[in-house]
Amino acid sequence: MAEIDFNAMRGSGGHDAPPSPKTILNWAGGLVSLTLMAGLVTWGYQVVMRDVSGVPVIRALEGPMRIAPDDPGGRQAEHQGLAVNRVAALGEAGPPADMLQLAPAPVDLAGDDRPVIAPPPAEAAAYAAADEAAPILASVGGAATPVPDADGGALFEGDDLSAAAGPAAETLAADDVEGATEAALPLPAGALRQSPRPRTRPQEDFAARAAIAAARAAMTAPVATEIAAESVAVGTALVQLGAFDSGDEARAVWDSLASQRRFSGFFTDKTRVIQTVDRGGKTFFRLRASGFADMAAARRFCAAVSAEGADCIPVVAR
Template structure:
C-alpha cells in the first residue's frame, strides 16, 4: 500500500509520471505538426491560385497528314480460306468452281496511246533499217505505209451569205440603215423634274398659343428666327409635298439657357400613331422629325 504523507496525500508512482510526460510531449508534437501542415496547405493553396494558371500548348506538327496512298492500303492475305478460322472457327470448304485469270489484252495500233505508238514506230523503223542495212527515217516509213492510200478530198470552208432584203429603189443591199418611225406626239412621255414641286407661298400657319393641351404635332426642327423656320417649311414641302399637303405650320417661340429659338412643327394629325407614321416617312428620307404633344 502507498504510504500516507503528513499532509494526508499519497505518493504517485514514478512510472505513471513518466508516462504522463510522454503523452503530453506526444500531444504537443501532434498539435505542432497539425499547425505546420495547415500552414503549408494554406500557402500551397494561395500559391496555386496565383501562379498555377493552366496553359494550353498547341500540338506540334501538322494537324492532318495526307496519306501516301489516299485510296487506302489493301490488307495482306485477303481471300484466303484460312482466314475463316479466326472468324468462324473452321476452314472454308474447297470452292466448287475455279476460274483462272484472263490473259492480258493486246491493244491494236489504233488503241495505243500516241506516245507509245511513236515509240513503236521508231523501234519498227530501227529494226527495219538494221535488217536491211540502210538508214530509214520515220517519214520514209510513214510514206511507205500510206503509199496506196487515197487522199481525202480537200474541203473548202462554207461562206455565210447575208440575207437579202428587198427595199424599193435599192438593187443590192441596203443603201441606208433602217430607223424606227418617230413616236406620235400624243404618245410621247414627258416627265416633270423633281424640283417642279414647289411649296405654296401662302401656307396655313396656326398660332401655337391657340392649340389645346394634348394636341399631336410633329416637330421638324428648331431655328434661330421665325423667318428661317418658314423657309425650312417651304424646303421640306418641296421634298415631301405628298405628306405635308394637308398639314398646317406651327412656329412656337421657346427659351432655354438664356437662348431664344423657334420650333417648327406640323399640325393636323388624328392621333399619336398618325404623327409617328408621318415622322417615319420623313426619317426614312434622312429628314428630322419627332412626334410631340403640346402641354
C-alpha cells in the first residue's frame, strides 16, 4: 500500500497552512450558538426559580403596632356633639336639652350704610316745591308743626290742624296742605297709586270636584246598545275586545273603555255583542263590537284601539 506523506501537506517552511475564512466563520458561528444556548438555559432557570427566590421579605418594625393617644377623647371635629349626629352614631335620639339657644339674627345694614341713589330730575323739582311750601304752612298753622313723611313731603298732624285759630285759617291750611301734598308727591305716568290687595285662595273641595267630573263623564258617556250574538248574521265583520268570566265583567270593561277620553268617539256608533262560549267544561263570555261596513273598517278600528293600549282583534261572525 502506498503511504500518505503528511509532510507534503504542510507549507514550504514546514508550518501549517493559515486557516481559511470559511473555517473562521464556522468557529464564530459555533461560539455564538453556545452563547445563545447558555443564555437560554440561564433565563429559563431564573424564570423557574423566580417564584421561590423573588418573594419579598418584610421586616417587622420595632416598637408596638398601635399607641394609645394621650387624650382618650381624640381630636375634636367640627359639629361634634350635636343632637342630629347622635342618631347616626348611636342609632337613637338623645334626651331633650335643658337649654335651647337660638341662632343670632342676621346682621343688616343700617339706613346710613346703604347706597344712596340720586332722585330723578322730576322728583328733585317736586322736593324743592315742597320745601318752598313749608314756610307757608308754618305761618298758617301757627303752633302746628309739619311732620315729614317717608317721601320727604311736609304733612300736618290732624290734632294740630284742628287747633289752628279760626275756620278761615282751617280752610286755608287745608288748601295749602292739599296743594303741598300734591306738589310733594308727584307720580310719573303709569305709576301705581295703590297696590291691589291679594285675593285669598278659595277653599275648594277636591272630593266634590272629582264627584262632579265623574258625574259629567257619566252623563256624556254614550249609552251602549247591546244585541244578542245569535242575531248577528254569519260573515259580519266584528272586533273582539277580550274574553271574561262573566257578562257583567264584559259590560263593565265596555263602559270603562267608552268613558275614557283617549277612546272618545270610538264606541259612539258601535253595538256591543256578548257571546257565551262553552269550551272544555268552562264558560266564558266574549266581548265584541259590531257596526263595521267591511273587514277593512274593522282592521282600521283595531289598529286605532291597539295604538291607545287596548286589546282588539278583527273577527268574522260564524
